[in-house]
Amino acid sequence: NAGVTQTPKFRVLKTGQSMTLLCAQDMNHEYMYWYRQDPGMGLRLIHYSVGEGTTAKGEVPDGYNVSRLKKQNFLLGLESAAPSQTSVYFCASSRLAGGWDIQYFGAGTRLSVL
Amino acid sequence: AQKVTQAQTEISVVEKEDVTLDCVYETRDTTYYLFWYKQPPSGELVFLIRRNSFDEQNEISGRYSWNFQKSTSSFNFTITASQVVDSAVYFCALSEVRYNQGGKLIFGQGTELSVKP
Numbered sequence: 001n002a003g004v005t006q007t008p009k010f011r012v013l014k015t016g017q018s019m020t021l022l023c024a025q026d027m028n029h030e031y032m033y034w035y036r037q038d039p040g041m042g043l044r045l046i047h048y049s050v051g052e053g054t055t056a057k058g059e060v061p062d063g064y065n066v067s068r069l070k071k072q073n074f075l076l077g078l079e080s081a082a083p084s085q086t087s088v089y090f091c092a093s094s095r096l097a098g099g100w101d102i103q104y105f106g107a108g109t110r111l112s113v114l
Numbered sequence: 115a116q117k118v119t120q121a122q123t124e125i126s127v128v129e130k131e132d133v134t135l136d137c138v139y140e141t142r143d144t145t146y147y148l149f150w151y152k153q154p155p156s157g158e159l160v161f162l163i164r165r166n167s168f169d170e171q172n173e174i175s176g177r178y179s180w181n182f183q184k185s186t187s188s189f190n191f192t193i194t195a196s197q198v199v200d201s202a203v204y205f206c207a208l209s210e211v212r213y214n215q216g217g218k219l220i221f222g223q224g225t226e227l228s229v230k231p
């Protein structure tokens with residue numbers, strides 16, 4: 001019963017490096033989300049996807065790109081990492097959209113950019 | 115604009131004490147959903163409860179209870195007879211209702227609860 005799986009769990013980058021965070025869900029959910037969690041700020045939505053092949057910007061999209069080539073996977077990319085992107089990243093998925101459905105979260109990826 | 119405020123940054127209690135976590139929200143929507151999530155030290159977010167704006171009935175689940183009051187825009191969470199395993203960060207969240215769009219969750223800042231033996 002995996003649910004939402006995020007890889008890697010931890011990563012350290014140098015400023016300017018790139019990386020991709022992978023999110024995989026096995027619940028056949030249509031909707032997927034990427035959030036970042038910063039101290040004292042709760043979680044903020046970066047990008048989301050309402051279905052395979054579609055993505056949309058959330059509250060804090062700058063510096064990130066996403067892709068949803070397969071329904072079960074949602075990738076978050078950092079092309080040129082900056083220290084301000086040091087954060088904990090969470091992926092979530094939900095069966096339905098509209099805001100009323102429960103979002104199920106992965107365990108998070110802790111990223112440090114030096 | 116939608117906003118969720120959890121004014122209590124940290125709370126520390128002794129085991130078996132009751133504790134209430136406050137959540138105040140702002141929205142212009144008449145239809146919305148409220149959620150509570152728990153983030154234990156292991157880091158994952160665990161769903162606790164969902165409540166829609168038309169249902170003001172309080173809910174009890176074991177030692178957990180929730181009080182939703184539209185008149186004060188509050189959705190408070192009470193843990194009765196707290197236990198060490200309740201130690202976690204608790205998030206309150208508000209969701210817009212946007213048909214056929216991703217459901218954006220607006221989170222509060224979180225309240226870190228520490229239950230000491």
